[in-house]
Amino acid sequence: MSVVLMYHDIVTTTDKSSGFQNKNAFQYKVEESAFEEQIKALRGKDLVFTFDDGGESFYTKAASILEKYGVRGLFFISTKYIDTPGFLTTEQVKVLADKGHIIxxxxxxxxxxxxxxxxxxxxxxxxxxxxxxxxxxxxxDLPMSIPNGYASKIIMEEAIKCGFSDIYTSQPTTKTKLFQKHNVIGRYVVHDNMTTEDVLRIVNSKGCRLKMALKWHFLNVVKGVLGESYETIKAHVLYH
Ligand SMILES: [Zn+2]
Structure with missing residues (x-):
């Protein structure tokens, strides 16, 4: 039973230019020193580190910190933005894979x-x-993760038809499910306000994970009612 963590960009307080530049994206950009502290504290545990969006910080920050502690990451890329400002270049994607990270x-x-x-x-x-x-x-053999947690049967079915293997969602769970013989793997999101202790708690405490799962289920109901204004309140409920 691995706990799978979901990160996005790794940034500094003065430079958050990696990855998407909108309000929703900024709450997930974790500060470089906080990230290193987390990796240091978490190494050796049964964990998977995943990263969403494809910002250049995967290459310039995240990968080198992971490698420093002997860890490899799973980097999910929105391919339209490869070779555009703030995102990975084709060459960087290749180098990440060569260094043993999964793309x-x-x-x-x-x-x-x-x-x-x-x-x-x-x-x-x-x-x-x-x-x-x-x-x-x-x-x-390429895995995929679903943007903004909008998992549905059609979304998973079409991804499998196109050739993808494992499916990573935003549902906080450690239970891997099967969908048409493909693994559906849940993840626990790490956002910019979390301390190392908060992240450690996700990994060590079943109670904490259960609480996150309950909030997630509640939010899924809200999502249906609120539609587009959902994203705004999501962060508030999840992280406070
Ligand atoms: Zn995303």
Whole structure:
């Protein structure tokens, strides 16, 4: 039973230019020194470190800190932004894979609300992304993570049809489920206000994980009622 953590960009207080630049994204950008403290405290534990979006900090900050402590990460990339300012370059994606990190997809364009897309649009997101990563990495066994936690049967089904293997969600759980013979793996999000103790608690305390799971289930109900204003209150409920 591994605990899978979900990070995004690793930044400094003066430079948060890596990855998406919107209000929702900033709450997930973890400060470099806090990140290193967390990795130091967590090494040796049964953990998986995952990273979403594809910001250049995967290469410039996250990977080197992980490597310093003998850890490897799982980096999910929104492929449309490769080689654009603030995001990984094609070369950096290759180097990360060469250093033993695992690369996966985080869709092509990172749709704000994935469940609003038609089945064809969902398929295009996964198809384009799979092709791009397959070409860069010469690798067919690629995992994926779903943007903004909008998991649905169609989204998972289309990703599998396009060739993806494991499915990573934003549901805080340590139980791996199966969907059409593919692993569906839950994750616990780490955000910018968390202390090392907070992160350690997720890993060490079943009670803490249960609390996060209950909040998540509650938010899923709210998500259906509130629609687009959901993102704004999500952070408040999850982290306070
Ligand atoms: Zn994302």
């Amino acid at each position: 996966g997809s985080h869709s092509h364009s990172h749709p704000e609300i994935f469940t609003k897309l038609s089945k064809e649009e969902v398929r295009e997101e996964w198809r384009k992304s799979y092709e791009i990563l397959k070409d860069i990495l010469e690798e067919k």
